[in-house]
Amino acid sequence: MSGDDESLLDWWRKNPWFVLEMAPDASRMEVERSGQKLLALLAVKSVSAIEYQTPFGTANRDEDAVRQALGLLRDPHQRILCELWAGVVLPASDDGPNDGEPEAWTDAPSAIGWRIACPYRR
Amino acid sequence: MSLPAIGLILVVIWALRSAGLLKAPAKRTSRNVKPGIWVFIARCTVSFYAYSWVETESAMVQVLVLVPIAVACTPGLAIECVAIPLGLPRVAFWMTTCLRPLGVGSNAKSTAVCHAARALLGKARLNESDVVWLERELRRATKGRGAMLVAEGLLAVLRGDLRTARVHFRTADALHKFFISRALRAASRDWLVADAAAAGNWEEVIVRGARGRPRMRWSYAVGRMAQRLTRDYAAPSRLVACALWGIAPRRQATWSLLRRAMRTPPFSVPNERPARRERTLAVALGKLARLPAGLVGVSNDRVIDTARALQEALEAPSTLALVERRALALGATRQAQFLLGEFRAQLETTLGAFFGEGATTHLPDAPPELLLAATRRARQRLLRDLEVYCGDYKERTKTMTSLSELEEWRQWAKVRDAGERLLALDPPAEATLFHVVYIALCNFAVFQHNQHQRAGLAHQMFDWLHERARRLDSPRESALMAKNMKAALK
Numbered sequence: 001m002s003g004d005d006e007s008l009l010d011w012w013r014k015n016p017w018f019v020l021e022m023a024p025d026a027s028r029m030e031v032e033r034s035g036q037k038l039l040a041l042l043a044v045k046s047v048s049a050i051e052y053q054t055p056f057g058t059a060n061r062d063e064d065a066v067r068q069a070l071g072l073l074r075d076p077h078q079r080i081l082c083e084l085w086a087g088v089v090l091p092a093s094d095d096g097p098n099d100g101e102p103e104a105w106t107d108a109p110s111a112i113g114w115r116i117a118c119p120y121r122r
Numbered sequence: 123m124s125l126p127a128i129g130l131i132l133v134v135i136w137a138l139r140s141a142g143l144l145k146a147p148a149k150r151t152s153r154n155v156k157p158g159i160w161v162f163i164a165r166c167t168v169s170f171y172a173y174s175w176v177e178t179e180s181a182m183v184q185v186l187v188l189v190p191i192a193v194a195c196t197p198g199l200a201i202e203c204v205a206i207p208l209g210l211p212r213v214a215f216w217m218t219t220c221l222r223p224l225g226v227g228s229n230a231k232s233t234a235v236c237h238a239a240r241a242l243l244g245k246a247r248l249n250e251s252d253v254v255w256l257e258r259e260l261r262r263a264t265k266g267r268g269a270m271l272v273a274e275g276l277l278a279v280l281r282g283d284l285r286t287a288r289v290h291f292r293t294a295d296a297l298h299k300f301f302i303s304r305a306l307r308a309a310s311r312d313w314l315v316a317d318a319a320a321a322g323n324w325e326e327v328i329v330r331g332a333r334g335r336p337r338m339r340w341s342y343a344v345g346r347m348a349q350r351l352t353r354d355y356a357a358p359s360r361l362v363a364c365a366l367w368g369i370a371p372r373r374q375a376t377w378s379l380l381r382r383a384m385r386t387p388p389f390s391v392p393n394e395r396p397a398r399r400e401r402t403l404a405v406a407l408g409k410l411a412r413l414p415a416g417l418v419g420v421s422n423d424r425v426i427d428t429a430r431a432l433q434e435a436l437e438a439p440s441t442l443a444l445v446e447r448r449a450l451a452l453g454a455t456r457q458a459q460f461l462l463g464e465f466r467a468q469l470e471t472t473l474g475a476f477f478g479e480g481a482t483t484h485l486p487d488a489p490p491e492l493l494l495a496a497t498r499r500a501r502q503r504l505l506r507d508l509e510v511y512c513g514d515y516k517e518r519t520k521t522m523t524s525l526s527e528l529e530e531w532r533q534w535a536k537v538r539d540a541g542e543r544l545l546a547l548d549p550p551a552e553a554t555l556f557h558v559v560y561i562a563l564c565n566f567a568v569f570q571h572n573q574h575q576r577a578g579l580a581h582q583m584f585d586w587l588h589e590r591a592r593r594l595d596s597p598r599e600s601a602l603m604a605k606n607m608k609a610a611l612k
Contacts (some may be wrong), residue, residue, distance in 0.1 A: 008411075008475070076455075077464075078189060085407065085468075088407040089405050089407070089408045090407070091409065102382075102386075103322065108344075110375065111375035113207070113372065
């Protein structure tokens, strides 16, 4: 699970299904094949294999991350847990925070005269 | 004694004080304001004589002589109105260090770092060497009290470490008025309010802005507008909201918020919530993933809503059926219930990390089990942290070992933050908290006050313990802390 110094999203991005860029219903054979292909691409330093897409944005992988992902998915128990986490469906950004809750005031940091350090503008 | 002679004496005193050759009486060093009155009189005298000397000269000479003297005599105004808005950190730093505006007292270096950091925050681009320079200057500061805390918070913002910034600003905002200037308190509270508003944590905005004491114009106005936005029962009328906006600084930047607040009716009986959609695990996890957008400033309502969604999804028969199906397909030896339990433990840890970060955390009437478990985990972690900190305090009091004032403030900010979060998370834990911290903290505060003359630090420790004792209805401890607080203010 995520530690204190690692944010939830950083941990979530390392989900094996995201690292291998596969759907959670893929068969074991497909998982192995995809993992080996990525390892081969990373061994020749292929640029296309370094980055991968997750629901939370782009992340980078290396050979170690791919090996760890394969290791986790070989264990049926870990695989099921990873499947549950990987099934996340993000709400549409215009859904609003909650029922009836006012929206955030994203310009607030600049309202106190600070132009930098506005982390909510990401 | 004639007026010129008095003026001359005052100028000499001022020059000696500025050069650090003449120290204020030891009795008054714990207060920031009183020694400043002599500097103020000296500066008024200098301005008066300078004007009378150049009154008959040409306009050019008047400008050349009077402008530098005006800047030297009113450095606070020049820093606030020129150096900080124009983004001139080094000008702000050196003006504070050399000219010592009113209220700075012996905290010139720390206050200078605060002003320079505020000037840096107003710049469109950040130069990292400036941050390194300010960190070095702050380490050199030997005294600072509240200014040291605010400087540390501002530098944390510059480094992008918002969690540390929150901890330091909250501690600075809770300081007694003798140990922090009004401008620095306003800077701390304004940032806390802006930070909470940017994350949509309106409860925090109201608690900090509208109910915080002493009131600060900008944060109070924003807090009251937030009451209108959230349809709080104590929300101000439109006229009052407009008047508060009118007297607050930075009106242009706050205009958009005022318009939003004006569009919202002041108070209404809450409507029945619409029937909830069926929550699948995937959708509930999506809500969890959305939480970090506001990082630790996320509102507690959102955390509670997310926990409820996750709880409902975990209890849904469809989730159990999904796990059973997958376990069967993959030949898992463990039962689906066991696997769901493991998944639940992972969720508890994740929620526990979020929960309790806000200062106004409170559990709903019928909290979901997942939320209670997450709260227990967070509570255990905080109590463990506090025990470690208090063990360290106990050991250092025994061996009479002290760190620099900056390091002590850093550690105290962490202790106070952990205690406040624990109380926000679990108010009945007040007695446990008091039992864990009382002796170690009280002895350490006495040690800091007697051996190192760190009255500001000791006073806040006593004040915090006094509040705990008062709430627990412990008259003996409460009276002792009140006596210690008085001693720290002398």
